[in-house]
Amino acid sequence: MRSAPRAFAVVMLAGALVLPAAGAATASEGSVPAEVRAYVKGGGLADRLEDIYGEGADGEGIPFDDTTTPGPISRVFHWTDERVAGDLSGPATRLVNEWAVPVSLGEEPVGVAIVWINTETDVAELAEFEPDADAAVALADVPEESRLVRDLGAGAWFALEDDVLTPLVAGSSGVTGPTPVDEVALISPDAEAPPEPEDPTAAFIVAIGAVVVLLAIVVVSLLLPGRTRRTPDADRTDAL
Secondary structure, eight states: OOOHHHHHHHHHHHHHHHHHHHHTTEESSSOOOHHHHHHHHTTHHHHHHHHHHBOOTTSOSBOOOTTEEEOOEEEEEEEOHHHHTTOOSSOSEEEEEEEEEEEEETTEEEEEEEEEEOTTTOOEEEEEEEOOHHHHHHHTTOOTTSEEEEETTTTEEEEEETTEEEEEEOTTSOOOSOEEGGGOOOOOTTOOOOOOOOOHHHHHHHHHHHHHHHHHHHHHHHHHHHHHHHHHHHHHHHHO
């Protein structure tokens, strides 16, 4: 039978091992509510991913299964509307109702899940899933003292710390390394995408078709008057 001091020491050691593991479930600056943590770590997120994005009978989708593993939970920040508009006088980011969770199948990263708290039910739910293995790898290692910034306009993820922006997923931002946040030109999420370049082959075919139609119109216009002039002669011959 173990003595009381030895049993107490074992309990303290177990607690010391458990606490770091619990802390490791959170990454970056910002709080993670208990309901979000329970949803992510308790299996609710994995079940929902399988229901919505899982592999179907046609073989499409991601084969989420018992090996589906959520990574660290990071609170998400967005750019403020003022910063997107070019106003550098105020805060660059704002806290939003989103938490990013990298997801893997076993040891294979597959994408990033966005969890939110439904404002009508106060229940944590899956909001969306981005099937992006590179993003999953990047968001699994967000610096603890930084803010995780989701740039919707550029399709990018950044770590913001001490007013320095470090790209985790560069997207179309053009940011390739640590950069002062005030020097980064932001893209509005509402900006229209540039038109796709036209296929030169398709344009050539359309042009040829237009020329053919034009020639047909010219030929018809030349032939019809001749037929009209011959019609009275033919009528006169028939009368004789």
